[in-house]
Amino acid sequence: MGMDRREFIRIAGLSTLLGLGGKGAFELLAPGRVEAEIVPEAAALKAKRWAMVVNQKKLDDATAQKCIEACNRVHNVPDFLHPPSDKLKLPAAVAHRYQIKWIWTAPFHNVFPGDEQPYLPEEVEHMSFLTLCNHCNNPPCVRVCPTKATFQREDGIVMMDMHRCIGCRFCMAGCPYGSRSFNWRDPRPYIKKLYPGYPTREIGVVEKCTFCAERLAQGLEPACVEAARGALIFGDLADEKSEVRESLRKYFTIRRKTQLGTNPQVYYIV
Amino acid sequence: MADYKNEFGFFAERPKVEKKIFDRNKVVAGIVIFLVMITIPLWKNLGKTVAAPAPSLDTPIIKQLAAKDKKCVMPTAWMRANHMQMLIDWRENVVRSKEQKVTTSRGREFVAPDGKKYLASLTNTCMECHSNKAEFCDKCHNYAAVAPNCWGCHQETGKKLAEAK
Amino acid sequence: MLEKALIGTKRYYGLLAILAGVFALGFLFYLKQLHLGLGITGMSRDVSWGFYIAQFTYLVGVAASAVMVVLPYYLHNYKAFGRVTILGEFLAVAAVTMCVVFITVDLGRPDRIFNVLKYPTPGSVLFWDMIVLNGYLILNLLIGWNVLECERHSVPPPKWLKPFIYLSIPWAVSIHTVTAFLYAGLPGRGYWLTAIMAPRFLSSAFAAGPSLLILLCLLVRKYTKFDPGKEQIQSLAKIVTYAILINVFFFFCEVFTVFYSQIPDHMLHFQYLFFGLDGKHQLVPFMWFAIVGMTAAGLFLTNPKLRKDETTLAALCGLVIITTYIDKGLGLISGGFIPNPLEQVTEYWPTVPEALITLGVWAMGFLILTVLYKIAVSIKEEVKS
Numbered sequence: 001m002g003m004d005r006r007e008f009i010r011i012a013g014l015s016t017l018l019g020l021g022g023k024g025a026f027e028l029l030a031p032g033r034v035e036a037e038i039v040p041e042a043a044a045l046k047a048k049r050w051a052m053v054v055n056q057k058k059l060d061d062a063t064a065q066k067c068i069e070a071c072n073r074v075h076n077v078p079d080f081l082h083p084p085s086d087k088l089k090l091p092a093a094v095a096h097r098y099q100i101k102w103i104w105t106a107p108f109h110n111v112f113p114g115d116e117q118p119y120l121p122e123e124v125e126h127m128s129f130l131t132l133c134n135h136c137n138n139p140p141c142v143r144v145c146p147t148k149a150t151f152q153r154e155d156g157i158v159m160m161d162m163h164r165c166i167g168c169r170f171c172m173a174g175c176p177y178g179s180r181s182f183n184w185r186d187p188r189p190y191i192k193k194l195y196p197g198y199p200t201r202e203i204g205v206v207e208k209c210t211f212c213a214e215r216l217a218q219g220l221e222p223a224c225v226e227a228a229r230g231a232l233i234f235g236d237l238a239d240e241k242s243e244v245r246e247s248l249r250k251y252f253t254i255r256r257k258t259q260l261g262t263n264p265q266v267y268y269i270v
Numbered sequence: 271m272a273d274y275k276n277e278f279g280f281f282a283e284r285p286k287v288e289k290k291i292f293d294r295n296k297v298v299a300g301i302v303i304f305l306v307m308i309t310i311p312l313w314k315n316l317g318k319t320v321a322a323p324a325p326s327l328d329t330p331i332i333k334q335l336a337a338k339d340k341k342c343v344m345p346t347a348w349m350r351a352n353h354m355q356m357l358i359d360w361r362e363n364v365v366r367s368k369e370q371k372v373t374t375s376r377g378r379e380f381v382a383p384d385g386k387k388y389l390a391s392l393t394n395t396c397m398e399c400h401s402n403k404a405e406f407c408d409k410c411h412n413y414a415a416v417a418p419n420c421w422g423c424h425q426e427t428g429k430k431l432a433e434a435k
Numbered sequence: 436m437l438e439k440a441l442i443g444t445k446r447y448y449g450l451l452a453i454l455a456g457v458f459a460l461g462f463l464f465y466l467k468q469l470h471l472g473l474g475i476t477g478m479s480r481d482v483s484w485g486f487y488i489a490q491f492t493y494l495v496g497v498a499a500s501a502v503m504v505v506l507p508y509y510l511h512n513y514k515a516f517g518r519v520t521i522l523g524e525f526l527a528v529a530a531v532t533m534c535v536v537f538i539t540v541d542l543g544r545p546d547r548i549f550n551v552l553k554y555p556t557p558g559s560v561l562f563w564d565m566i567v568l569n570g571y572l573i574l575n576l577l578i579g580w581n582v583l584e585c586e587r588h589s590v591p592p593p594k595w596l597k598p599f600i601y602l603s604i605p606w607a608v609s610i611h612t613v614t615a616f617l618y619a620g621l622p623g624r625g626y627w628l629t630a631i632m633a634p635r636f637l638s639s640a641f642a643a644g645p646s647l648l649i650l651l652c653l654l655v656r657k658y659t660k661f662d663p664g665k666e667q668i669q670s671l672a673k674i675v676t677y678a679i680l681i682n683v684f685f686f687f688c689e690v691f692t693v694f695y696s697q698i699p700d701h702m703l704h705f706q707y708l709f710f711g712l713d714g715k716h717q718l719v720p721f722m723w724f725a726i727v728g729m730t731a732a733g734l735f736l737t738n739p740k741l742r743k744d745e746t747t748l749a750a751l752c753g754l755v756i757i758t759t760y761i762d763k764g765l766g767l768i769s770g771g772f773i774p775n776p777l778e779q780v781t782e783y784w785p786t787v788p789e790a791l792i793t794l795g796v797w798a799m800g801f802l803i804l805t806v807l808y809k810i811a812v813s814i815k816e817e818v819k820s
Contacts, residue, residue, distance in 0.1 A: 097474070097480065099480055106777055113700070113778040143558055146565070147556060148556050166547045166551065169543070170559070172480075172483040173483060176776055178777050182480065182483055184472050185474035257623070
C-alpha cells in the first residue's frame, strides 16, 4: 500500500463530505430545478373536516335526479345503461355489471340495511335516499389500499389518486357501503357529453365520489350540493357556526351502518 | 468427498475435459442470424434522413395571444427538457402532495418564476394553447418513440375551445 | 440439475406440449383482457372479485400444505417423509407461482404492479401478502433445490439450510393466515368477518394440499421409476382425513353461530349460497354438493380399509379436492359479495375468456410442476441406481 493511514482517513473524509455535499449541490444546481411551486388558489374552500347533511325532507325524486346528473356531468361518469348511441347498447345484465355510480338513490331498506322497521311511515317507505361515499373518518378502504392510491386528506376527504391505483379492488371489497366503482372497460364511448374541466378514467382503476375536491379547490360547492338547492348541506364540521353544525343541532340525523365503526360523515335528516 | 462437484465447479478441481462444439455450423449460423437481427436498428436506416420534429404552434388560442404574451408557463428551452418532470410535479402536488407524510392537495395554482399564476392542469392550461396534439405533442413523442398515456384520461380539448364549439 | 428436465420420454414431451398449448391459449385471451379490460370476465360492481382471486385463495392453501410433509420430517424426524418432502416443496413452488400470476392477471393495471413496492403500505394486508408469497416462493425454491442437489451427491444438506427449513414452517402458516386476513378484516362483509376464517383456510388447505400430493405421488409411481412409498401415502391420507373432518366441523361452527344468533346480515350470505335469495340460486346445487361431498369424503376416509386401497383413496382425494375447491373457490367469493352492502343480489359466473385465462394459468402451474417433478424424480432414480 502506497498510502499511510492518515492520508487514507483524510481522503475518505473528504470524499464523504464531497459525496454528501455534492449531492446537495447537484440538487441545487441540477437543470430543471427552479423556484416555481404549486399553491392553493385564493378562492379555495378550506375546512378541517368536510361533512354533508342530506335533508331527505327537502329532497324529492326530481331534485335527487338533478344532483346525480350534475355529478355525472362534471365528472364524466359513463352511463352504460343508457348509452349515447344504439351501436353501443349492452345486454342489461352486462350494463348492470359495468355500471359506475358515484351518487345514486335507493330505498330505505337498501341504504340502511339492518335498520329495517316493519311500520315505517309511508313517505319514508317510498323515499329515494341519496347514497354516495361517506368519506368516513375511519375508512376501511384507506386501510386496505396497498399503494395509498386512496388516502384520507387532512380535511377529511377520502381521495382517489387514479394515477397510482393498480386496480386490485381491495378497497371495493373493504367498503361497507358499496360506494366504489371499477372501470371494467373503456368508459369514454359511454360518456354522454365530455366535460373538459375534469379527466375521464381509463380501464382498470377504481373511482368514487371525492366531495368534488377539484371544485372545492376553486371555491365552488360540490356539484350535487349546487344542484340540490338547499336539500344538501355541505360544510366544515369543525366550525361551530357552519350550516352543517346548525343542521345537526336542529335535527336528529342517522348515518349508515354506524355499528361498524367507520364513522361516516354523511348525515341523513329523515 | 474429493470428487464432489456441482455445476459451478466451486468446491473442487474441475477435471480437464476437451472442449468441443457440437453442430458447429448450426451454432455459428444461429449466432450470425441473432447478431443481424439484434443490430437491425443500426443498419436498417442507413442512408435515410429523418427530419427533425417540427411541432406546430398554429392554434386558435396562440394566434390570438399578443406578441408579449406568446410564451409558455416556463421558458421554451426549459420546457423542452423538463415538461415531463413538471407535469409529474403538478400531478403529485395537485392530487396529493410531494411529501408522503402530508396527504392533502398542495393546491391547484402554479406560480411561475416570473410571478404569473396558472391553473395547474394539463387539459385546461397546456392543451388550451396547444390544442393541436397531433401537430405538436405527437411530433416529438413519435420521433423519440415515447408514448405517454396522459391522454387516456386527460382530454385533448380544454374548456375554452370546447365551449366555443 | 436443469438438464434433467430437458430429456425425457415421449409422454413427457407430449405433456409439456399440451400444457404449453393451453398456456398459450390462455395468454392470448389475457392479451385480449389487457386490451379490453377486466369486463370480459363475469365480475361486476357488486362482485368485484371472482374466479381469479378464488383460484389464488385455493392455491395458497395448496402451497401451504407443503408444511405438512416438511414439519413431520424436519421437526419430528419422521424419516418416512424424507422421500416426499421434495415433492411437497416443489408443489408449493408451482402453487405459489400460480398464486402470484393469478393476482397479476386480476389486476386492473398490471403495468403499475410495482407501485406496491414503490409505496409500501404496512397497514394493508395486501402488502404483507405480497411479501409472504414471494418469500415463500424463494424459500421453497432455495430449500428444495439445495436438498435435491445434496441428495444427488449423497451429502447431507448444508448447515446453513436448516434455519431456512425451520423458517419455512411458520412461513407456510403465515401465507395462509395473511390471505385469510385479506377477507377476515373487512367490516362490511359479514360472511368473511369471522375469527375462524384463518383456521378454516388452514383446515381446508391441509385437506386439499395433501390430497393433491397423494394423487401426484400415485401418478409419479405409475409413470416413473420412483416410488414415493406406501407408508408415506398412508400418512398423508391420515392427515387429509383429520383435516377434512376438522374443516367440516368448522363449517358447522359457522352455521351454528350464524343461524343461532339470527343476525340477518350474516344469515343472508348463507341463505344465498344454500337456498337462494331473491329468486337467484345459481350456486345452491354446488354448495350442497360441496358440503355433503366433503362430509361424506371425511367419513369414508375414517375407514382404514378405504384408505389402504389406493383406488378408493384416490377417488376420495379427488372428491376432497373438488369439494374444497367449490367451498373455497366459488362459495367463499360469491358468498362474501352476495348480497352486496345494500342487500341487493347480483350473481356471478365466470365467462369463457375468464375460464380460458384461468386454465392457461393452471397449465402454466402444471408445466412448472411437471418440470420440477421431472428433475426431482430423475435425481431420485439416478441416486437409486
